[in-house]
Amino acid sequence: MTTPATERRHPQTQGLQALPGAAVLSLALDSQIAALSAVRPALPALERAALAAAQALSSGGKLAYVGAGSSGLMALADCLELSGTFGIAPDRTPMLFAGGATALLHMTGAVEDDLSLAGADFSRANLGAGDVALCISASGSTPYTLAVARLCKAAGTVVIGLAHAPGTPLLDLADIPVCLETGPEIVAGSTRLGAATAQKAALNLISVLVGLRLGHVHDGFMVNLVADNAKLVDRAARIVAALSGQPVARAHEALAATSGAVKPAVLVAAGAAPAKAQSLLTDSGGHLGPALEQLK
Structure with missing residues (x-):
């Protein structure tokens, strides 16, 4: 052998x-x-x-x-x-x-x-x-x-x-x-x-x-994370702020409106209503980039 x-x-x-x-x-x-x-x-x-x-x-x-x-x-x-x-x-x-x-x-x-x-x-x-x-x-x-x-x-x-x-x-x-x-x-x-x-x-x-x-990473950020501790809640807010161009306070508000889901929160922070954010993500197969383009 x-x-x-x-x-x-x-x-x-x-x-x-x-x-x-x-x-x-x-x-x-x-x-x-x-x-x-x-x-x-x-x-x-x-x-x-x-x-x-x-x-x-x-x-x-x-x-x-x-x-x-x-x-x-x-x-x-x-x-x-x-x-x-x-x-x-x-x-x-x-x-x-x-x-x-x-x-x-x-x-x-x-x-x-x-x-x-x-x-x-x-x-x-x-x-x-x-x-x-x-x-x-x-x-x-x-x-x-x-x-x-x-x-x-x-x-x-x-x-x-x-x-x-x-x-x-x-x-x-x-x-x-x-x-x-x-x-x-x-x-x-x-x-x-x-x-x-x-x-x-x-x-x-x-x-x-x-x-x-799968669309769970966008511009190097983990946009499908589950924020189940203080560190990840803070990370989620920073991701939403960075990708939407909005202040962290606005990011926290958006996350509250989406029950902590990062992808729709990015869209909400960028100006979409929660229902519209979810619709855009459904149409894009869960990919954030095309959804953001639709908001421009």
């Missing part, structure tokens, strides 16, 4: 334990930077992945995240942010993590091999045609992740596979394969290091483009 690249010894780590701390940290940082550079060649695949995910969500489908171990943690981090950043309802972005919540407090390797867990989690997520599953596995062969991916394929769910070597089972079965060739880790096999850094960056790129294509 060929040893996965992430399991091989890094060529610069012989005698690593004897190096001064500063030298170890410098090598570790260089490996992180090198891992990030592996994301750039994958940009076309990442764009395809993001557009497929945006299409599913805009059509009423789901974007599921699937993973185990360190890869699952990276998937979970991105999945949980979609609600707060883009206002996407959590039930539209299910997370399938090997071992569930218990494994988040005490990660065990056995759950990665448990195909019955994969089947139960897949059934619970209720995925089918019109949905997308973003399946992540550093080795591209994690049994849990592969099992979910295969069930998704059988159900007509589009599978995005993200792994770190070409020709791996996950990339072979994926509808949209994303290969991040990060190579050996400075601690062989510890994919929480370079591989995870590349995964985090790649997932960030996918979700940002998804948010943009």
